[in-house]
Amino acid sequence: MNSLLLAGGRVIDPANGFDSVADVLIVDGKISAIGSGTAANVPPECERMDVSGLVVCPGLIDLHVHLREPGQAAKETIATGTLAAARGGFTSIVCMPNTSPAIDNSGTVALIHERARKEALVNVFVAGAITKNIAGEELAPIGSLKRAGVVAITDDGHCVQNNDLMRRALEYARMFDLPVMDHCQDYSLVTDGVVNEGYWSMALGLRGWPPAGEEMIVARNILLAETTGARIHCQHLSTAGSVELLRQAKKRGIPISGEACPHHFTLTDAAIAGSEKFWNQDGPGIFGFDSKRQAPPAWPSYDTNFKMNPPLRSSRDREAVLEGISDGTIEILCSDHAPHCDYEKEVEFDHAPFGITGLETELALCLMQLYHTKRLGLSEIIARFTSGPARLLGLRKGTLLPGADADVTVFDPDRAWVFDKGASGSKSVNSPFYGWTLRGKAVAAIVGGQKVWTE
Numbered sequence: 001m002n003s004l005l006l007a008g009g010r011v012i013d014p015a016n017g018f019d020s021v022a023d024v025l026i027v028d029g030k031i032s033a034i035g036s037g038t039a040a041n042v043p044p045e046c047e048r049m050d051v052s053g054l055v056v057c058p059g060l061i062d063l064h065v066h067l068r069e070p071g072q073a074a075k076e077t078i079a080t081g082t083l084a085a086a087r088g089g090f091t092s093i094v095c096m097p098n099t100s101p102a103i104d105n106s107g108t109v110a111l112i113h114e115r116a117r118k119e120a121l122v123n124v125f126v127a128g129a130i131t132k133n134i135a136g137e138e139l140a141p142i143g144s145l146k147r148a149g150v151v152a153i154t155d156d157g158h159c160v161q162n163n164d165l166m167r168r169a170l171e172y173a174r175m176f177d178l179p180v181m182d183h184c185q186d187y188s189l190v191t192d193g194v195v196n197e198g199y200w201s202m203a204l205g206l207r208g209w210p211p212a213g214e215e216m217i218v219a220r221n222i223l224l225a226e227t228t229g230a231r232i233h234c235q236h237l238s239t240a241g242s243v244e245l246l247r248q249a250k251k252r253g254i255p256i257s258g259e260a261c262p263h264h265f266t267l268t269d270a271a272i273a274g275s276e277k278f279w280n281q282d283g284p285g286i287f288g289f290d291s292k293r294q295a296p297p298a299w300p301s302y303d304t305n306f307k308m309n310p311p312l313r314s315s316r317d318r319e320a321v322l323e324g325i326s327d328g329t330i331e332i333l334c335s336d337h338a339p340h341c342d343y344e345k346e347v348e349f350d351h352a353p354f355g356i357t358g359l360e361t362e363l364a365l366c367l368m369q370l371y372h373t374k375r376l377g378l379s380e381i382i383a384r385f386t387s388g389p390a391r392l393l394g395l396r397k398g399t400l401l402p403g404a405d406a407d408v409t410v411f412d413p414d415r416a417w418v419f420d421k422g423a424s425g426s427k428s429v430n431s432p433f434y435g436w437t438l439r440g441k442a443v444a445a446i447v448g449g450q451k452v453w454t455e
């Protein structure tokens with residue numbers, strides 16, 4: 001018998017409304033018991049881990065991760081991506097299908113499952129493509145993807161532009177009870193935009209990516225969710241308009257949901273003009289960097305680690321996303337972890353690929369922007385990383401109920417630490433947050449009762 005006792009932590013399990021100092025006993029990969037008297041009944045050979053002063057919660061789930069395998073192993077692999085996940089406190093991730101080849105058939109799904117079984121440190125769930133080769137022209141075999149075990153379909157990185165094709169995809173998805181996750185981008189409005197359309201795109205001479213380019217597709221998705229009854233999940237929402245559309249649609253009972261990523265509710269487009277402009281204009285108010293006491297992080301203008309899709313928006317959008325998370329409009333938090341090689345990012349801003357790594361910084365950034373600023377309590381934040389994504393995807397995860405898989409995250413919500421390039425699990429280093437002093441850190445990731453990573 002394999003057993004582990006997590007002793008004396010603050011156990012927070014939003015799915016069961018539990019928040020109390022307690023022990024968690026894990027036996028043979030399952031949660032066996034939770035409570036104050038648990039320690040007295042443990043098997044004699046049980047391993048004991050003192051977690052007093054720390055938070056113990058259901059293993060965190062990130063439903064938006066690019067693992068880059070197969071085909072782009074120079075950026076990331078299943079082994080390195082899942083190490084980064086474990087270091088960030090995540091015990092389950094969902095990998096996106098825009099690999100080479102794309103995950104648009106059952107054979108590639110089986111390949112990922114097989115590699116993940118051998119090499120992954122955490123649970124890897126697979127999202128299949130909506131269309132063949134993510135080309136937006138012809139539907140992927142959605143039924144056979146479902147049989148192969150995908151938990152959702154998405155053309156993430158791309159967006160199905162043909163509304164009729166999207167409608168058919170949704171009808172199939174509904175038939176197979178799969179949520180459709182959508183990267184909301186109207187190509188005719190966005191064209192070749194690289195940053196938020198506004199003052200800074202003008203000042204910096206970079207092509208604008210207008211908020212309406214996202215909102216147009218969010219609105220389309222609301223109408224199609226209403227038409228088909230299929231569940232649509234809007235990925236990485238970045239604009240005030242998107243949040244409001246979602247809020248109103250949810251009030252009307254439409255089966256639609258949304259997610260937000262920490263970079264969109266921490267940074268703004270002023271960051272592309274360099275750190276000085278950012279800290280002067282949009283820095284005040286974000287997690288208490290007091291420039292009088294401590295020099296804030298510095299970076300140059302046109303730093304491509306601030307280029308992502310959708311782009312960083314205005315401070316008004318940032319505030320609206322934070323409000324959307326706080327009032328429950330946005331029920332899921334995730335990273336959109338998107339590793340790229342140095343040589344790909346070390347080019348002119350226009351030519352660099354979109355995306356940043358995020359698995360190791362997202363918990364801290366969420367705690368800093370939501371918990372330490374008193375917008376949300378710990379339980380509400382944890383819910384957005386556990387029961388929220390588990391419910392959307394129908395995963396039997398995100399709970400510490402006795403009998404559940406023993407996927408557990410242990411973290412310190414207050415610990416200050418510096419994100420260091422040399423200490424990252426990811427194969428890529430395209431993060432804007434290196435050198436930042438962050439607050440809140442994972443201490444252990446336990447998957448199926450095994451400590452896959454501890455500090």
Ligand SMILES: [Zn+2]
Nearest residue numbers: 156157183309
């Ligand atoms: Zn995307």
